[in-house]
Amino acid sequence: MNRKFLLLVSICSLILLTSCWNRRELNQLGIVIGMGIDKADGKFLVTTQVVNPSEIAASIGSGGNTPVVVYQEEGTTIFEAIRRMTTESPRKLYFSHLRLLVFGEEFAKKGIGKSLDFLTRDPELRTDFYITIAKNSKAGDVLKVLTAIEKIPVQQLYDSLLTSEKQWAPTLPITLDQLNSDLIDEGMDVKLTGLMIKGPLQAGESLGKYQQSQAETYLQFDEVGVFKKDKLLGWLTTDESKGLNYALGNVKSTIVTIPCPEKGLASIKLIHTKTELKTKVSGGEPTGNIKITAAGKLGDVYCKTLDLSKPETINQLERKAEKKMKDNILKALHASQKKYKLDPFGFGEAARRVNPDYWHSVKNDWQQVFEKMPVNVEISVKIHDVGMIKNSPLNLMKD
């Protein structure tokens, strides 16, 4: 019994423990954290940002080399370009830790669809990375710019996109999953956030920029780009992007600037918002509904005309904040209905959910229907408090 068992175990081990076919040791991999895709002469130009492990390891004082290495190759397919990179890179590129994918603006205008097949098909790629467009530049250039606080530029961009969405609102972190579903879904058009290079490119690439307190070249997330199918059609302005984001329910916290009576401004800090986006169909005519409830606090005051000891004042401020938010949404609606004739809000998708029969009847010319569809925007803002002080010191100044 015992002998037989032992024999069995050893034979099994012989077969099973022969090491793996495609083992990948950590020191044989180049960990890709950022990837950029551009078009060059009908070919794909792929750029990858790869971690330079000796510079990142925390315990060793760094030797003054850049913390990341950027590889760039052309290829008729993305796969080819990536494999070609091994001619340059000492290690095989490993894509599981990809954090950010950047499309060049030119490439995005011609259509990003072709690239998505590889990105979705390759098992090594996860779907949790964010996707942006390099506004006015090539994706390759964006990935060359170094950053200060986070050593790895792409990590900084990733964090910045998340933070700015939470704190500022006009940016959208979109993952591959969402991009794919937006692309397939007829009732929802694709939108991606833009990423801009500010300052001269050369200055951004070298480590010398670290020595400056204020970097000459830096990356900044900007407005949202809207797509027709897979082609970039145009950009929404900051106000419009904010409006779109309100409507999509992505805004957690932001600043709403409102005018005081007479002159001057005040800002409201929103602390949480809840959004409902619906499409109602009655008598074959669709109506869009956006309902937002938000809670906020008064952030700062730049005028003498607000008496914050009266509840009426708070009431007025609430109405003004509502109006401002509504304006933003209406601007975004106007831009998408009239200017671009697109539906990045997903009203079509909302219609499909409530009334699939109706949706099947209009889905082929949804754009035309959407263009003329009336949309009700209903916003209610509640201001909870006015911060640490009551009236503005400006009020107390005697003339």
Add this chain to the structure above:
Amino acid sequence: MERKTLILILLSSILLSGCWNKRELNELSILLGLGVDKEQDQYVVTAQVVNPSEIASKKGGSGKAPVVVYQSKGDTLLEAARKVTTAAPRKLYFAHMRILVFGEKLAKEGIGGIVDALLREPEVRNDFYITVAKNAKAADVLKVLTPLEKIPANNLFNSLEASAKSWAPTEGVTLATLVNNMTSNGISPILTGVEIRGNVNEGANLKNIERTKPKTTLDYKGVAIFKQDKLIGWLNESESRDVHYALGKVKSSVGNVKCPQGGNAVIEVMGIKTKLAANMMKGKPQGSVRIKVRGNVGEVECKGLDLTNPNSISYLEKASETALKEKIKLTIGHVQKNYQIDIFGFGEALYRSEPDAWKKYKKNWDQTFSEMPVTVKVDVSIRQTGTISNSPLNNMK
């Protein structure tokens, strides 16, 4: 019993699900210096943020700037501050702010709104100092890197504190003081000015502090005079010192006295007591400043002053009294004549001593102040002459 445990577990899973607004240290950009400028109608916010990997002391910096400066524009301070997140990976955290710099242009247009924003924000504390960039943008001041203290904002804070203690023309003004003076009828605010000496772009580079004498430095120069929340003018260094004497803000300083036979003696001020008052004299307000100075002889650069002789000590006392008195009188006169604004707080003093009379003058106080006679009395007592009694100059033949 089991049910209770179950309820407990259920409750904890609901209640202990983590906080809504947790702020992890590595998710925050710790802001140490804040600069506010105005461009057209928008506020430009400049944030000097710690670069954590460069500050952690153990590793020895790898040759990068210890701070990162971010900038953005917005209609209000809050909007601009939030907008920073489009370029910075982390949220700005204000609780460790050391210094607030106003650009001169903004200061001229009015700082009230910014003060409101900072007072209202619970994250902001009241322990930072406020200065005005003289002839410069606040943004440029915050870009300049400084030696000794790795973080320029700390450098600005500490040097303001140190120079307020031992030099006198500067003073650390906090938000509470500023807002009190801004809204009061009887006193107008002053803020210390900071000047960039040298080229900003050179100062923003790490190379600047690799030299023993940096090419570009930040210096405190003079004070800015505000009418309510608007800057209306500057006092130079020596005038500022007189103002601080009159306000009793001087802790220690040095002053020169002319010797009888030429040359200078330096009095080191060790302690000072000021009494600033305003009273009604014959139906008119009158101001008075009484200063008691306790000093040492710090340096003697003249022959013929026998410090072992009590007469020369009393000569020095008399001479420094008149010198200081004249200077302070001159400066008060200068402020009365040229700015017509009460930065000394005679109005508040009058309110305290004669509240009934104050009601009459309250409305037009600055006008009354500019015509009000002010008497200055200085009383210097010299206690010590240092570790040597006579100057070596005296012994030289």
Add this chain to the structure above:
Amino acid sequence: MLEKGKISSHQFTIMIALFIVGGSVLYVPAGLIHTAKQDAWLASILVVGLALLLVFMLNALGSSFPNMDFAQYCEKVLGKWLGKLVSLLYFFYFFLSTATFVRQFGDFVIIQLLRETPILAVHILLIVIMIMAVRYGLEPFSRAIEIFFPFILVLFVIFIISIMPMIHFHNALPILDNGIKPVLGATVKSLGTPYLQLVLFLMVFPAVNQTKPAKRSFLLGTVLGGCVLALVTLMSILCFGAFFSENQQFITYVLALNINIGGFWQRIEAIMAFIWFITIYIKITLYFYGSVICMGQILKLKEYKSLTFPLGFITLFLSLIINKNIVESDQQAEWWTVFSLPFGLLIPLLLLILSKVRKKA
């Protein structure tokens, strides 16, 4: 008697002192300074005298019925139906107060500490421990207060010492600039919050094990709590001046925020937050206890615990809608004095007179 537990007169003193401090320590100074400017500290001392008169009256009423709580002798003196009606009014008064102070707690936490947390979460936490304390009963609760008291006392002393360096005596000058009128106005206002609220202790009074020391404790506790409030008001004026203080939402907390001695003894505002949390918790719990007992007496229940959960839920709901925003809460503080007047002064006085007349007759 619904309450089976007994508390000592010592515990009664502490309870009253902390009850007065609770909530008021953050909100009252700014309101007083708003009315009386730099003379507000005078008002806050004067009001202790008035409060003592009030307590004498409450003592007289309480000791005429040493074994009954307020709701019980309401019925005895005024007859069954009228008595029940008055008790019901008191129930609403106590219950509304509970919700108001829960909201005050939430407001402070949302404004100052957990700035992006939904207020609901804060309220749920508070109300859960409030219900818990009331279910345990008065005896364990007062023992818990007794344990907290030394901590609060020591922290308060540390707090006062730490803000000493910020004092500028000239901030209090000139004294009585606008005459005595605003001072009296502030005194009356201050009587409303928190002293008229002391009527609540008529619900607790019979639980004190001896009546005579209880009367002394009532007076002592009032003086103790009043001194704390007066000291805090005075300190706000001396440190920041009337002008700055009156415009602050939480001036006492700002005092603590500004503590900085030698660059190392700083950022200790948690002291103030701790004092405030404990004391307002005591206040809220006592109010809730009062409303539960009151309701129990009206319904003639054998025990009151069954009321805690339903009433607790209503408190949660009420605390969310009682005021829309902080400005309305501040407004409420203005009319609350007038609202409290019949409950805190007139009705007890009437009861006292009636009961004396009855006794004679």
